[in-house]
Amino acid sequence: MADEQVAAPSKQRRITQRGIATRERILEAANRLMSVRGVTATTLDDVREASQTSKSQLYHHFADKQELVRALVKYRGALVLQRERGGLERLRSFSGLVRWRNALVQANSLNNGKYGCGLGSMAVELSDHDEQARSMLSETFAAWEKLISDGLHRMRDSGALRKDADPEKLATGLMAALQGGYLLANAAHNVAPMEVALDMALEHIKSFLVESSGEPTR
Amino acid sequence: MADEQVAAPSKQRRITQRGIATRERILEAANRLMSVRGVTATTLDDVREASQTSKSQLYHHFADKQELVRALVKYRGALVLQRERGGLERLRSFSGLVRWRNALVQANSLNNGKYGCGLGSMAVELSDHDEQARSMLSETFAAWEKLISDGLHRMRDSGALRKDADPEKLATGLMAALQGGYLLANAAHNVAPMEVALDMALEHIKSFLVESSGEPTR
Incomplete structure (x- = not known):
């Protein structure tokens, strides 16, 4: 002491x-x-x-386990957001999204799908039992989605994405595909369903690309 | 006794x-x-x-908690598959998928997003600790996805879906959107992200509809 x-x-x-x-x-x-x-x-x-x-x-x-768990929610949130800022803060193109997808898939495939997402698994374990932890996790997901939607906004502003693309909804859909992909890969102990999930979400985002923007729309 | x-x-x-x-x-x-x-x-x-x-x-x-938990995995799996057969076994149209989506969203909104999916949350808690439970959960997800992909096959066979639609991949992507949607709705204690996630997956499936099939492609 x-x-x-x-x-x-x-x-x-x-x-x-x-x-x-x-x-x-x-x-x-x-x-x-x-x-x-x-x-x-x-x-x-x-x-x-x-x-x-x-x-x-x-x-x-x-003081007790709850205090440690809440500190861990903050700790993991900071780690994830720091990692994600690295991949998303300069995102301005569809190929940037593909690189981001590839890095997440590669990291998860090293574990054969085990462990899933540190934030997603905490959300499942804590959301119905610790309102403060749930609220912090919800804010962290929102900040993570904002990194994605900010990138999509930049792509829309530069004319790469069509004006009718909704960056916020696309970011939420992509985050759900990522989290659902982590969960199914964890159950399968195989990264494959995570790849399929992310690719489906990216295909959807691709459908909003402007053909003349130089991005690959096929 | x-x-x-x-x-x-x-x-x-x-x-x-x-x-x-x-x-x-x-x-x-x-x-x-x-x-x-x-x-x-x-x-x-x-x-x-x-x-x-x-x-x-x-x-x-x-005999012990593990035995009870494994029996519960089977029990929940049977309940979910029975419920899902009701919604998916006669699926032959996009509007059938929308009705399926609406029923899941409605049920989850009654809980304000709480509790998530009984199978998904077990997958997160058990997959890395009980190989037998993980394997049963993985098979249950596969059976659930097959109910979806069988429906998509029927739609493709009848000419409602284009021939280049891949029912298995679309079913995995839709399942990931559902599971990720449950997870984000649980963290938000709000059904909204689940709706966004499912709608994005359904929009993607919609992009494979054959325009002349009488299905609404817009």
Whole structure:
């Protein structure tokens, strides 16, 4: 416990940084365990053991499991959005969407479809039991969809997408295809249904491409 | 325990029927509890209490939680497939697909998106932990998709769908849209994203309709 407490102002920065590192270590361990076993099946004792922290360290950072789970929702949301910003923030073409699709499919195929999406599986486990977690997850999905719809807006503004394309609805449909694809790939332990799901959504978006824009409409 | 055991051949039928009724009561209670709380968060004691059975009755039918959960996978699969056969077995037109979509959306909107799909949520909770459950769930999704693809085959055979439509891929894509729609609706506690997801998949299927077939292609 001593290493987490603030003893004197001169030591504050060092000690606080150590506290931050401990908190991060706990969240990393919780993320790893809960990805594989699920949120409900993972106990605080499992997390303590995996993160090599003491009981007092763990409870210093997270009063109970609910607090840890909510922190993990935030942690995973930040990780996913950071990854997705990398793929979507400069999206301006259909081929950019295909590259984004390929990266997600490739990552999932490395696991043979196992584990699904860290946010989607939390949404299934938590949405009906923890209103605060559900609300954070819902906001994260909205932010993720906005990265997609912003890209589709750029494509529509540049004349690549027809004016009657609805970026918000297309983004929601694409996100549903992605999440449903993760779920079916998880049940099949095979990435194939995720590919089919994403390709169907992309085919639909393709049908809104302007032929003269230089994008491949076939 | 006495009411579950076979005392004499003359009593066998009556006693077995009582045993079947007890088993059914346990599965119904497990289904109800696990739909709301999730599989992992529900204990055998919860199920015993909700089904008003004794410990010995419960263990007579299910040796442990895993056995009960696997029986529930089968039970839910049979319920969903029975419901879906009703909506899909005579499917021969696009308007039939729209009616199917409307019934699913209506049922989900009554719960404001809560609980999602009983099979989808089990797939998320179980696929990485119970290979037998995963395999049963995967087969159930395949049977469900086949109800859809059989209908699309009938539409293609009758000339309503173009010959280049791929019923199997369209069925997988529609199932992913449905499952992703359930998941996003659950996170939003609002049926809207499920509607958007299904409509996008149906729009894609619509693009394969033959204009002269009398189906509305716009």
